[in-house]
Amino acid sequence: MTTYRISQLAERAGVRPTTLRFYEQAGLLPAQRSESGYRLYGDDAIERLGFITSGKRLGLPLEEIRDLLQVWEDGLCTDVRHRLRPMLATRIAEAEQRATELDAFTERLRQALTEIDGPPRPGRCDPGCGFLHHQHDPQPTPIKLSPPRPTTDNTGDNGTTPAPIACTLNGSDQAERAQQWHELLDHAQRRDPIDGGLRFHLPAHTAGEVAALAAAEQQCCAFFTFTLHLSAGELQFDVHAPDDAAPLLADLFGTPN
Structure with a gap:
């Protein structure tokens, strides 16, 4: 062997x-x-x-x-299929729920686009512009790209609902995702503190991998925001998180040099 x-x-x-x-x-x-x-x-x-x-x-x-x-x-192939079937049924239900939410969000965007393509109102933009919600209108449900998790009400002062400080990955997958970030960010030439987050200076060739992993992170931890700036052979990668998510920020992305 x-x-x-x-x-x-x-x-x-x-x-x-x-x-x-x-x-x-x-x-x-x-x-x-x-x-x-x-x-x-x-x-x-x-x-x-x-x-x-x-x-x-x-x-x-x-x-x-x-x-x-x-x-x-x-076991036998039949045993594997029997065990796998309910797992796939659960994933299908989750995918269909996300598709429904995405369809609703797409329709909301189309309506907003139709409104702004119409004749503009004189003066400042106000609820009469159409795409802005009147105060008595219900708040639109924020788009979620993963199954909802129970969270506390953290509605901001401006009436918007920030992304909940919760991750939809389970324990093992969270550990794997953290390891992926640690491996990738080991290439950082420098990491600096910025307001509400961290800034990494990475070789330009890592841009594709960083962007792909950041997109995956957004799917399960929507409270993180990422900015990538590529110039002069260097990638500047910024990660921001709310104050309540500071421990998660440190676990995934480490601390400044």
């Missing part, structure tokens, strides 16, 4: 070695140890990683993937 060290398996599977170590800690990918203490994997690890990747592409949390792996190891 072929054996692989962690760097060899990572290269073959197209993942980072730190991801393999995280999967081991999460109980997804066991590893043997050589006499020198190196992690060793067999050919079955490649198939196991394919199974994990398939589960993540379906949006399954790591806890559910771990449950499925146990069934996959000990």
